[in-house]
Amino acid sequence: GWVHGDLKPANVLLMADGSARLADFNMAAELEGTHAYTPAFSTPDYTPPELLWSEIGERGRRIRPSADVWAFGVLAHLVLTGSFPLPGGTPTARRDAAVAYARGGHELRLSPELPPGWREIVRACLTRTHADRIGTDALLRRVTGTTEGASGGAGFSPRTRARPRRRVLAALAAGLLTLAALGYGVARWAGDGREPAAGPRPGGTGSVAAASYGAAELRTDRDVPPAYRLLIVETAHDCDREEVSPALIAAMLKVESDFDPDLADPARDEYGIARWTPSVLRWWMNEDGTPGETVPQPPFPPAESVPAMGRYLCWIAPRLDAGLPGDRSVLVAVAYRTSYRKVNDAGGVPPKYRDYADRVAHHLKEYTPRRGK
Template sequence: MSPPRPGAWAVEVPAGYRVGGWEVTGGIATGSWGSVYDARWVGAGADGLPARAALKFLPTGTVTSRQLSHLAAMAGREVRFHRGGAHERLIRCYDTLVVDDPQAPALDGAAVIVMERARGSLADLMREHAGRPLPDAAALVTQVCEGIAYMHGNGWIHGDLKPANVLLMDDGSVRLADFGLTAEIEGTHGYLPPIGSSGYLPPEYWTESLGERGIAVRTTSDIWALGVLAYQAFTGDFPFPGAGQRAWALAAAQYVRTRAEVPVPDTVPEAWRSIIRDCLAPTHGERARHPAAELLARMRQQPAPRASRVPRRLVAAGAAALILATAGTATAVTVSRRDDRPDAAPSPSFAGDELLKRGVGIPEQYRPLIVAAGTMCDAEGLNPPLIAAMLKVESNFDPDLSDPAKDEYGIARWTPSVLAGYLPGTPPAVPPKPPFPPEMSIPPMGRLLCFQADKLKSVPGDPGLLLAAAYRSSATSVIQARGISPKWRRYTSEVARYRALYTP
């Protein structure tokens, strides 16, 4: 995984910066609340320290008071856990430091955790095997469960288990990482701030009340996340349909309401199918009957099978999945429909009804792509009905639209030079040439709108319609007009009309 572009880091640390005896050499990865950098030891007397390590910077000086309270608590939890937790399945912590540098206000006071350097993450591995099972799925999931069982046995809940927080070492072994949302168990539960990766949170999380100490979480939240992760490792797919964390959370909620059994493919060995189903039991009470230690014992009884290879599904939604997997999303997983035919009727388990109304003229074959684009990020105003409404107004869902006079083509009316910047991977040296099929045109809409949303946060007005106006013109134009200019009001009025029609 390539590092984020400059300016995208939660904490900007220049190469050559010194913290204690460590010198930063380059960036590794960043998240919403902290950034990880590669570093080498340049101090005197290593005292058993490695030549290279990963430095995790958690800021404290350049955020709002509310963010500061969250960050201070997260940094404190992570440092406290690292000082008290030592296990072969947990990333090793060598030291904890605090930056003392008044000349660098953005860094001054930041907590720094010095950790062993990993070669990658389970998310990276899943990207490499997009749409396919992992060859060592059983061994990898068992090692993850070893770490979770150790944490639960010692009174801790991880709270943010997902592929990006499972690190892979040079010898192929697994380490759990990112303990900023780790909670100490008090009786039957702990408390965490309302932060996390919604695609890996259990259904009951969304009905928990938010108190002064945060949201109550239990060990069974980690069990649910383990089930999601195991399903991904064994199948190359996500257990619930949709694209993006909000869509998965809605699908999981529908699953709980209907009490439908999670369909685990027959390519997964029966014993592992049983384990995954137990992890994904719909209620806390049912999952509580299968603690991590019991699940680990069952896993260790199973042979380590060679994961079966399955065909890659290069239908419309499969193409959208590949685009999403390389579009810089927080966690890279494959999204696919459970049918190979683009014109097939949707599976009864497909949760499109939760996100996009049926029977209102939206072509069925484009629904997965629209859901993928509309749930690509958590930007305010971005949702599948908005994407569908924009497509209706832009082209009346015409995949073959061609307007050379305006240099706009395809269902989303892309200008080739603009589309080039929102395709997955490095932008091509030469803009793509039309035609632009829907699977190429629709997902980049979500990527562009996610990018524009950050720029429009301070602009007054309906967030979704501001995004639509920015799509038609530019974010700069919307900012300069302090809203929707008269030129685009007819367009956004039409988008608003269809958005209302398409909203469930």
């Protein structure tokens, strides 16, 4: 009757007796019918595609037990092979791949190191839609059966230490079905193996973690929605250019849409949180730099729109002429709204876009943390 909400390797504790225990229940929530409500924050690599663009309500994000099942599939693949099942060298890239996979544009790249039994389990966990995902009871039966049926073979060499890993995964699968019995969480473990200290009640600090993510680069006391902080900060990090900072991306999203993921402006042919024109988004939607095969159709989820914005800004930045007057970050933003050629030709911000530049500059200053304090 519970959803953990943040299943990942860091939240699995391996005990001295070989058992596995779940930790960190700050995101955990009790089911209310078919759903639970958790803070709007999660770890991208273990978040199912349907939650990457889910609506965030006053009570947080609606989440199903199938979200834990997806996370278990990713974790199992990582533990048994050392690699993720979706392509990409960064969490942002793999998140983009998850969106493309859900839309039919990517396939799972399961490692050949997975034995047949585990290959089928992982595939059953990582379906494109939650409705097709294996249920928790069936998952436990299949994991237990595969583990008990593996007598040193099943595609593993005894040198790979596969048997202990399979036992860990079987214990973890059982743990997902007994969240209520495990209590509300584990805040920390003492080094002498004593029992865990009592943790906070679910839903208490998960939202705090979301609201404080990237605090050194993006102020936490302004109106940037916690649900988008991780996305904004990691998108800026993927660019690795000083002009393209988390504060700039947040300022631009504020000016473009006021952080509205459902924005639709048919008169301008612009949609989503970053106000993308579909024919332009096509060229920036793929992490590998290749254009989409077809023009995408709205709605555009933030997990697709924001990284695409970051890739476009990163492409624009080095194409602006050196020595242009004004803040380079603001010039990059203006070039996003018009083009880098028009900014270069105007020798700075074109008159038509001065109001836009002023608004971006205002929020850029507002969202940038103060230094030296």
